[in-house]
Amino acid sequence: MLIKKSEAIKASEITDKDVYLSRRLFLRGAALAATTLGTGWLYRHFATPSQESAAGEKIADVQTASGATVPAINDAKTSYQDITHYNNFYEFSTDKEAVASRAKNFITRPWTVEVSGMVHKPKTFDLDELIKIAPLEERVYRHRCVEAWSMIIPWVGFPLAKLLNEVQPTSQAKYVAFQTLADPNQMPNVRKGGVLDWPYVEGLRLDEALHPLTLLATGLYGETLPPQNGAPLRLVVPWKYGFKGIKSIVKIRLLENEPPTTWNLDNPREYGFYSNVNPSVDHPRWSQKTEQRIGEFGRRDTLMFNGYSEQVAGLYSDLDLRKYF
Secondary structure: OOOOOOOOOOOOOOOOOOEEOOHHHHHHOOOHHHOHHHHHHHHHHHOEEOOOOOOOOEOOOOEEOOOOOOOOOOOOOOOHHHHHHOOOEOOOEOOOOOHHHHHOOOOOOOOEEEEEEOEOOOEEEEHHHHOOOOOOEEEEEEEEOOOOEEEEEEEEEEEHHHHHHHHOEOOOOOEEEEEEOOOOOOOHHHHHOOOOOOOOEEEEEHHHHOOOOOEEEEEEOOEEOOHHHOOOOEEEOOOEOHHHOOOOEEEEEEEOOOOOOHHHHHOOOOOOOOOEOOOOOOEOOEOOOEEEEOOOOOEEEOOHHHHOHHHHHHHHOOOOOOOOO
């Protein structure tokens, strides 16, 4: 998910898991962080050491994704600390740096995912059964938030196509809809209301869902997903803006028609159904031409389809990408 208002973007030490900006210091430097110069100055003057993140459970038997499927990325991976302490997960908090602490007691077992709709074999999967559908792979993907910041994340998961093949979509199925858990007992903003309409929902075209790059992630850095990153199961679609990567999935439904999606319902002018990373189409309130890589001081150019054009551009050959945001 994402922040409705344009916010300053912080930087932190990519090679040091012990350093990140605290919420208090982030707020003190927010005005400075609006520019590249401000971001660098903010980091040098206000960054302070933090406690080490609690490690997740080690995931056994993780394979390395085939280079034929997942293009190699030469950029350094974003630190575990930054990935797990700079999060958009509005059910817990609209403050990126508060999500981890508010989600730390989130219960992820037992967990089931219902897959239904236009399928020949609808089924509710237990989490342990789900993660055995296919061998788990580590896939290092670019992550680009619609807010114009980015990371490099080593996910662990399996292709969504493997799950869809289990339930066998019918010939009428054209879209895949996803739904997040909305538990007011565990998620403060679900209980409070007034932030977004819950539950959070997202969707893909079926051909997007079946694409080899589309991942159901169960971990990162070789460990089980932390709650703030979408435990126990989240969607990763690396050529789309991050809010398409719905977290803590409990329902998947195959449909004939395009499903509603949370941010498009909330503000259709600013958040479209497709939401492909596209530097030539600005957000109405900020440019998408460049991005701030978390852990770096300078801004870098944003890549079309987040650098995955060779793999996915063919999906949209019949669309005017200036119109279909």
